[in-house]
Amino acid sequence: MPKFGKKYQEAIKLIDDAKLYEPEEAIELARKTATAKFDETVEVAIKLGVDPKHADQQVRGAVVLPYGTGKTLRVLVFAKGAKVKEAEEAGADFVGAEDMVEKIQGGWTDFDVAVATPDMMGTVGRLGKILGPKGLMPNPKVGTVTMDLVRAINEIKAGKIEYRTDKAGNIHAPIGKVSFDSEKLLKNFSTLVNTLIKVKPAAAKGQYMRSITLSTTMGPGIKVNPLRASAKKD
């Protein structure tokens, strides 16, 4: 049995394990149960009624949270010609083409998201073995292979998160920091939930939102009523 600290044990007393909380209540509780000395992240884990073994039941994409995640991401852009300036003006942290590819091949990966223009894909493809395992490879499905660099960079900077089902059909995503006020967290939460509902695969059978659990980095899990969460509008 894992051993929990005093603060965690105190926090867990606030939570009724058998109860499915309203999203608002759950967020309030999550903020109360955050006791660490740093600004904890509020995370959500959603079990979806999909079988990820089937190609037509994959849930993957990206969503811009209205109030961001509270974390600034470092963006690398692969571009050449006029697009370099466009990227720099849009706020990209690193911009380059062959030089960046060589730098990465040399072992540098100090960035959080990589964006590429389609004409760079021939070159960027060489980095698959390095960027792929780290989840940093540009992918059209999450909007990181695009000619519209300004929009892509702005969205990432504004708090765009990627979501993807794991092997068991769960989605894990951050929805902000404990320092956010409850309304902002609720808005981010409902945006994520509604996006997932919009992208529900046609082949998914039965109840789609099986369970939702909210927690902070060091806090206990709080079960949210999936039906009430789905009913919340953005």
Next chain:
Amino acid sequence: MGVLRVDGLTKAFGIETLFSDVSFELRCGDKVGLIGANGTGKTTLVRCLLGFQSADSGQVSLPSGETIGYVEQDAGVGDHTFYQELASAYRDVLGWQDDMHRLEKAISTEKDEAAQAALLAEYAKIVDRFERGGGYEYENNIRRVAFGLGFTTEDFDRKLDSFSGGQKTRVCLARALLRQPDFLFLDEPTNHLDVGMVEWLEDFLKGYPGGVLIISHDRYFLDKVVGRILELENGKLVAFNGNYSQYVVQKEEQMAALTSAYEKQQTFIVKTQDFIDRYRAGVKSKQARGREKRLARLERIVLPPEVSRFDFFGFNPPAECAERVAELDKATAAYGDKVIFNQVSLLVRRGDGVALIGPNGAGKTTLLKLLTGDLEPAAGRVKIGSRVKVGYFSQEHEGLNNDNAILDELNQEFGLSEERSRHYLGAFLFQGDDVYKMIGDLSGGEKARLAMLKLMLTGANFLILDEPTNHLDIPAKEAVEEAIMSFPGTFLAVSHDRYFLDKVANCVVELDQGQLVEYGGNYSYYREKKAAVEKAAAAERAASQPTPAEKKAAQPRQRKQDTGKQLKKLETEIAELEAMITAMETKLADPATHADPAESKALADEYARLQSELEGKYEEWMEKQ
């Protein structure tokens, strides 16, 4: 979790039906043994399940998205390398990788926006498949699985032909495991594996989360691994719950019940027929006609064909010999400068049944060669007792003449009459026209049986047996077991078949790392002793380490330190550990790291250690909060 369903599967070759109406289910987590005599169609059935061969009727349904891994009996032959063989498990993924590179180039040169968008959509789909198929990890996976199964970097470029039988089985296993299939089919996986490897395989399969179907004649292995037995006999598949030993009990009970029902029915038939015959024309003729109709309608119980059983026959009793049959006195064996074992001593007494075991390459065959006189000891003495006649059973069966028919072989060599020869041959399951088969056309199992019979007829009173049960199916193994058990002389057997050793041996000698250790019991006794020794060693190790209470007592001051300071220190340590772990993860994700197996293993160990240390620190931090 998915279920593999087989429904009414039938397969025939010409007019001969191999099996018919075969139905069963295999669930994730099931461990099932498929047994049956040689040639009953077990491998064909498995190949039909895999879709390698088409069945005449019936269907196999596998939930979409679920995969099957297959470990063939004699696979891994070809002129490609070990790495190429393993990479072939990712054929589809490698195909997607090529598609991705093609599309990346096409996307970067395409000027038309609509066409580019279409290419991007296709690219996204293929990348998704590639990622889900483990495309980014496949090289690391190949190395991880290969090193896990005891291969080294040097093996990657070796041609498959240069691998031994046991290694080839491991190659097939590695290839099958790379994709972590939902169902795993294994065809005779324990052939050619040494005992240590077989035990590893048992533990591995027991813990395998998917469904496992094993064709095997290794009864000990089946006993340990499977929870259900499917027996393919006379073209029908019958299921028995439990492992092999439970199957044997159930089978006997079934047979006893069937025989009893058969006897009752026969009594009834005789009685009824007697009544019919007696009253056919009398006043009870109506009753007799009624009974006649009933008898015609009666569903007759048919007993399955008699299974060939070993029929003990009187061997010419081997001549009496000295009490000390064979003796090694501080014998040393070496090939040139390479010493196989040094100063080992062994005494085989009259009537002993000695099992010689040890890992592959420990020098078991060398020891046998010393006893047979094929090899001279480099030092020490090998003494064979007076009046001892040694008979040697080799794995290659060199003593058989391929151009002879079985019957002629016995007649010529031992001058036996046809009747006598047939009597002996019947005991070793050669019946009817089998005896006219040419030896060159016999299967490995049949050759082994014939070689064993010939050995028994030589009148040798000390048998030296090298893997006598390899290639034999279960009835043949039982025949050989019974023959050896009823053999009044002395024998020394090298075998990896633990069931066989358990049954026939009364003494186990283990040869490992140049040392010979004797255990005065059968294989089970040896296992018990070995386990007890290991337990004692583990207890000793544990005793030499301080208990948590002692550790605590050793650090009384630490407790008294200011909690705030401790917390700060802990947080710094946690941050450091996390940074180290992140750096290590980056390193582990790099394929170049896994080029050297030693480095790869060291890194993985270090990573695990750091992880557990970090968890400990987290717990400590929580406690102090």
